[in-house]
Amino acid sequence: MTAGPASGGGAGRFGALDPKLLSDPLAFIHAEHLRHRELCRAAEELADSAAYDAALGMEVAAFLEGELAVHIADEEQNLFPLLRRRSQRGDDIEKALSLLSGEHAADSLLRGRIVEGLTKAAGRMDAALGLPVKNALRTFADRERRHFTMENAIVLPFAAKRLTRSDLAGLSRRMAARRGVDPRRSSE
Numbered sequence: 715m716t717a718g719p720a721s722g723g724g725a726g727r728f729g730a731l732d733p734k735l736l737s738d739p740l741a742f743i744h745a746e747h748l749r750h751r752e753l754c755r756a757a758e759e760l761a762d763s764a765a766y767d768a769a770l771g772m773e774v775a776a777f778l779e780g781e782l783a784v785h786i787a788d789e790e791q792n793l794f795p796l797l798r799r800r801s802q803r804g805d806d807i808e809k810a811l812s813l814l815s816g817e818h819a820a821d822s823l824l825r826g827r828i829v830e831g832l833t834k835a836a837g838r839m840d841a842a843l844g845l846p847v848k849n850a851l852r853t854f855a856d857r858e859r860r861h862f863t864m865e866n867a868i869v870l871p872f873a874a875k876r877l878t879r880s881d882l883a884g885l886s887r888r889m890a891a892r893r894g895v896d897p898r899r900s901s902e
Contacts, residue, residue: 726773728752728781733895739885740870740877743793746785747862753777754855760832761851766841771832778825784892786818789865792888793873800876810868817861824854 728749735742756774760767794811801807831847843851877885890896 727756727770728773728777733890733893736886736890736893736895739788739793739882739889740873742889743785743788744866744870746781747866750782750785750858750862753782754858757828757851757855757858760843761848761855764842766835766843768836768841771836771843775829775832778829782825787892788889790815790818792885793869796877796881796885797869797873800878800881802876805872805876807868807872810864814861814865814869817857821854821857821861824850824857828854 729752731742731745731749735745753774756770760771760774794815797807797811828847828850831843831850835841835843835847
């Protein structure tokens with residue numbers, strides 16, 4: 715799966731990251747986590763609102779299916795395997811990586827239910843979200859906050875300590891390729 719030129723979702727509520735930031739893949743991942751905070755706020759806004767904001771709902775659904783899926787692929791296919799290879803005796807990173815991978819897998823089903831619920835509601839005249847979708851949005855926001863907090867506190871500092879320049883350059887290339895961009899070029 716690839717996203718569009720600026721990492722997929724364009725501007726909108728979540729903003730677009732400059733592809734040049736991919737030249738520093740750990741900074742890019744951290745910047746993505748900042749966008750995930752806004753995603754969590756939007757999910758809670760949708761869950762707490764009596765009337766369904768279909769435009770926001772579709773923006774959240776697109777982010778979940780596009781940019782969040784690409785972000786997870788960055789971690790599962792590239793970052794986590796690199797960290798496992800660079801781990802040294804006593805680092806004890808495997809427990810954290812396994813937990814995060816398990817959360818990625820478990821949250822996939824939840825994201826699917828949310829996207830389906832948001833999409834169905836957008837096509838209805840009465841445009842209201844049911845309680846199951848609202849609860850899924852709240853659960854997602856809570857889980858996602860814990861998830862990126864753990865990544866920011868444990869995974870990214872560990873990566874900064876253990877990954878080599880060559881590792882980071884390769885990670886940068888793979889993340890850029892996944893998005894179909896050249897990180898050396900601006901988003902103009």
